[in-house]
Amino acid sequence: MKKDLLSCQDLTRTDLENILELSAKLKAGRGKPNQPRPLEGKSVGTIFAKSSTRTRVSFEVGIYELGGHAVYMDQGKTQMGRGETIPDTAHVLERYLAGIVIRTFAQSDVEQLAANAKIPVINALTDDFHPCQVLTDVFTMLEYKGKTDGLRMAYLGDGSSNMANSLMLVSKLAGIDMTIAAPEEFRPRQDLLDLKFGPGSATWCSSVKDAMQDADFVYTDVWVSMGFEEESKRRMQILEPYRLDMNTLKMGKPDCKVLHCLPAHRGDEITDEVMDCPASIVFDQAENRLHVQKAIMSLLMG
Numbered sequence: 110m111k112k113d114l115l116s117c118q119d120l121t122r123t124d125l126e127n128i129l130e131l132s133a134k135l136k137a138g139r140g141k142p143n144q145p146r147p148l149e150g151k152s153v154g155t156i157f158a159k160s161s162t163r164t165r166v167s168f169e170v171g172i173y174e175l176g177g178h179a180v181y182m183d184q185g186k187t188q189m190g191r192g193e194t195i196p197d198t199a200h201v202l203e204r205y206l207a208g209i210v211i212r213t214f215a216q217s218d219v220e221q222l223a224a225n226a227k228i229p230v231i232n233a234l235t236d237d238f239h240p241c242q243v244l245t246d247v248f249t250m251l252e253y254k255g256k257t258d259g260l261r262m263a264y265l266g267d268g269s270s271n272m273a274n275s276l277m278l279v280s281k282l283a284g285i286d287m288t289i290a291a292p293e294e295f296r297p298r299q300d301l302l303d304l305k306f307g308p309g310s311a312t313w314c315s316s317v318k319d320a321m322q323d324a325d326f327v328y329t330d331v332w333v334s335m336g337f338e339e340e341s342k343r344r345m346q347i348l349e350p351y352r353l354d355m356n357t358l359k360m361g362k363p364d365c366k367v368l369h370c371l372p373a374h375r376g377d378e379i380t381d382e383v384m385d386c387p388a389s390i391v392f393d394q395a396e397n398r399l400h401v402q403k404a405i406m407s408l409l410m411g
């Protein structure tokens with residue numbers, strides 16, 4: 110594997126398979142005696158410039174369970190918030206830490222941190238990508254279907270979000286055929302639609318019905334991502350037809366399952382009824398963040 114995980118483009122198909130295999134092993138072994146502790150004696154920094162529930166907690170718990178120690182940093186409260194450069198920060202943190210997990214705004218900041226640090230850097234969400242989430246999503250799909258190649262996934266809503274970007278990449282790598290239903294204003298990135306990156310595919314349409322056809326999974330994400338709050342009103346209006354409700358869910362395969370990275374804005378992109386129905390596997394998905402990130406850290410920092 111490469112030193113860093115900044116987007117799924119850092120991964121080969123073999124890397125993906127190794128992550129999925131180790132995730133399953135760590136999940137099965139959790140709480141049992143003699144589990145691997147590859148981070149024993151090591152400290153991992155976690156830098157957050159944006160809010161988080163799942164990512165912060167699952168990384169901290171994961172680091173602990175792997176024998177390591179997590180050092181949480183609110184990015185704005187570090188000296189970066191007062192103008193210390195990212196390269197200088199990288200040169201300092203690499204003297205203390207075995208790795209850095211970072212959630213921030215610009216993907217280029219994470220790339221700069223990784224380029225200047227000798228230690229691994231893991232992207233825990235930027236405006237562009239959320240690789241740890243989508244690797245978890247593939248792991249969750251694999252658990253439910255026993256394979257990833259040939260699965261069909263519909264994605265509804267903001268096709269321009271970090272989630273849509275990352276899901277396009279991971280779908281291609283994992284052999285999943287992803288169809289994004291999104292309006293022109295929030296259509297997916299053309300370069301990511303066009304990218305050749307494995308056996309799967311990513312296509313865009315404006316029709317929810319077309320995207321849902323034969324879907325094994327339907328995925329949605331918030332209409333207003335962190336950092337885009339000033340666009341809230343316009344987004345809510347334009348994305349309204351893309352709400353995941355029971356009628357839409359019924360357009361997929363009879364056993365179509367519901368995925369959402371969470372947090373959900375109930376009543377906006379997804380109804381209460383769908384969130385709480387038996388087809389919804391969103392809390393299994395949330396749990397899997399822990400297992401998959403433990404696998405990623407073991408492979409990169411162990």
Ligand code: CP
Binds near residue numbers: 242
């Ligand atoms: N899905 C996800 O990354 O959740 P948090 O924002 O709570 O970390």
Ligand code: NVA
Binds near residue numbers: 234
């Ligand atoms: N697209 C969302 C994902 C949250 C996990 C955001 O960036 O806010």
